Amino acid sequence: MSSLKVPRLTFWRAVYVVILALFALVFIRRFTGGLGAVSNLKDLMPWGLWIGFDVMSGVALAAGGFTITAIVYIFHLEKFRPIVRSTVLTAFLGYLMVVMALLVDLGRPWNVWHPLIMWNDHSAMFELAWCVMLYTTVLFLEFLPLVLERLGKKHTVHWWHRYLTPVLCILGVLLSTMHQSSLGTLYVIVPEKLHPLWYSPILPYLFFISAIALGLAMVNVESFLSFRAFGKRLEPEILVDLGKATAFVLLFYLVIRFEDLVVRHSLKYAFRFDLGALFFWVEVGLLMIVPMIILMSERLRHKPLVLAGAQFMVVLGMVFDRMNVSTTAFQLGTGVSYHPLWSEFVISIGVIAIGMGLFGLAVRYLPVFPEGPIEHPKPADPYVELLK
């Protein structure tokens, strides 16, 4: 992001250009040689890195968007307002990244609009397709006032915020509810193909509850990043409260998750010496229980860096969870081996790079951060260290 603002960081600019060039090459190869030419996907492993990482983490980024709009516009907790715009922007870009990844991944992307007129409401993918389309539109509309404001259309903006924004927010939260959970619904139909530590008939509920924890954590991470790049952030006390909330949602999630494992007699798989158990404990133990304990601790929560770190771990944990469901558990359940090809990584990284580039442009040309005095960090503030 800062690479776009500060010309002297030419090394990163070069890296950026190289990534984009590689992305373009692979992209062209994808549409001249088919998916087989650029990926290790195969009949027994029809979904890989792009679905497991790009789609799932794009949606993870977006979880911050619905959480913050719910907090600010539905629960009217005004203190969170300073980062509404940047969080909504990130969510919008997260969705654009999902759409980009899908356009590469879909075998017949020119038919991507088909779910509009060809309906199958028994398909989780149908629900997902509609959610992506509608929520991307909603996020675009939530983002549009920034452009209007930039163009000086004060009156329209005022009207927009008064009448449209509330409706958009409720729609956005509803669609997110459906979308986050429908990612789980996708896997409900393959009980015999997922490792029992991850398969559950209540996956959609688990995905939704964890999306709330993820969204709360994401808000903190975004505040941290926006402070680093632009000197704008939430007040420390809010972040502390946010950490507490994350911890409680996580606790709730973990209780349900373990209850579900016990009910399905699957907990025993967690105590074996194999890959499944290892991935499970990295995900649940290291990236969920550890940050939860940190966030529960009154003392640790008040250290801004520890707090941000723990929240970042939660975000990682949730992305890891989604990836585990979509790839690890599937591979362990079916015994298929799959290692992404280099070109799959190029697409994944390229999509993220494009997203970041767009964010940089938006921040530069649009009023993403509301005007007003930029907080001058006090010297005792540990974040200050990071600005240097």
Next chain:
Amino acid sequence: MSVFAVLYDQSKCIGCGACEQACQAEHGQRPHKPTRLDANSFNWVQDLGKGTYMRHFCMNCEDPTCASVCPVGALQKHALGPVTWDHTRCIGCRYCMMACPFEIPKYEWHSVNPRIRKCDMCIHRVSKGLPTACASVCPTGATTFGRREDMLAEAHRRLKEHPHRYYPEVFGEKEVGGTSVLMLLTRTPIQDHLPANLPKHDMPMLTWNVLGKLPEIIVPWATFLGGMMWLTARKNKVAEVEHHTTEDHTTEHHTTEDDHE
């Protein structure tokens, strides 16, 4: 229940591969000996050793998982029995491949206009009243074709007559809610490389258990959100009024794009 079904009797199969050739000819594919199912092999006779063979092809389920998961309804179950794919609808998401409990749908990985490929139960023949290509050429009667209830009755007759020859169930009678392909096995499904422990209920219901509840969840949820929005806005307004009346407030800076005064 579909009208027709294919009955495959493993005990009668001699692995001659006539059905493979007939299937390839019927679908205009280059003649070859398949070594697995793929985009050009809808039918594969697997050599299990010791003179045992096993045919693999789409089960043409009664309530097909593939059709239920397809977002655009590209896969369809026909009343006659076949489950077919429609190139004018498919978006290439490959969810059908993920979801099919028999791992049947295959994809053209090196095509720029890829198709989902699988046995279509010879719909072009079946709809003309002909048996499937594989059934019509089988020299031993291992693969036969007919009305589903007749095929099922025949299968049970053989099971009763030679209880020691077969695995004691007609594979496909109840698996995933029943299929239009019925199999008499001489070994267990696992030994025959068929998926084991398949539920006896149809799979689409698993998803419907969730999706069907959506309206019940969404409506109260929307109401709750709307209610909260109104309530908290009101609360803030009340607080603000009180704030103003208590004079000695420090001027709090409100950010610009507030949607309320």
